Amino acid sequence: MSSPPSGAPPVRWRVRSSTGSAEAFHQRDPEPDGGHHIWIHTPPRPALILGSTQPPELVRADRARLDGIEVCRRRSGGGLVHLDPATDCWLDAIVPAGSPWWDDDVGKAFHWLGQHWGTVLDDLLGPSGPALVHRPAPTASTPARPLWCFSGVGHGEVTVGASKVVGLSQRRTRGWIRLQSLVLGRWPGSRLLPYVDLDVARAIPGIDPEGIDPSAVPAGPPVGIRLPSPAVLAATFVDRLGADAAGASSVTST
DSSP states (O other): OOOOTTOOOOOOEEEEEEESOHHHHHHOOOOTTOOEEEEEEEOSSOEEEEOTTSOGGGBOHHHHHHTTOEEEEOSSOSOBEEEOTTTOEEEEEEEETTOTTOOSSTTGGGHHHHHHHHHHHHHHHGGGOOEEEOOOOOOSSOOOBOSBGGGSOOTTOEEETTEEEEEEEEEEOSSEEEEEEEEOSOOOGGGGGGGBOHHHHHHSTTBOGGGOOGGGOOBSSOTTOOOOOHHHHHHHHHHHHTOEEEEEEEEEOO
16 A cells, blocks of 8 residues: 555545546546545547647647547646557546645645556566656756657656656646546557647747657657556556555446
8 A cells, every 4th residue: 555745644545437538537527525536537539638728729630530539628737648548547646635645736746646656667567667756856947848748757757768658737726636647558659740730839839849749759668668458557556556446436428
């Protein structure tokens, strides 16, 4: 069982698995029960997910949908995400206000989740690791923002070798934090180019020009390393956390 950042006694985590559109899952709010929850979600098809501040014109939505890719927007910040339910594990943690797992610092709030994913990946990868959990030092300058979530590394995010494997984002209110995590089992690289308007990307203020081309993004497991299936990743996460998987519920959203 994992310990919270403060070293306080563990809490009871309840597990909820769901299927349905990526957009519907992003719009979901935590239940008003003040509990700790793990949400594991599997969309029926791949998705391109815009960060909350990215322009909709960035993605060629008609082309993506013709190829069976859902296009939606999340309510948390960060870069563009590609999610493939066949290879990627999407798991969110809900932390209520007053929890020993809560941190007022937006960056530090990620650390326990990233550390736990790092432990899970080390367990599963063995000598193919190790997984490195990042805790960036404060900087006086404003760094260029990545277009793609996985072309930059932030607080709590996890790399294996030079590749980012776990991306994190969050939404928070006075009553809860929703920490979102995606473990990337495979990065499509240049196959994403037809779905992105590069002229729109280059015109976004503050975007790192070197992080626009998805074929140059160091994301997903390095060559020669294969992650387990999303189901195994989620089950290992839950088991190591000591969450109440026996009482898990399953829902379908539209």
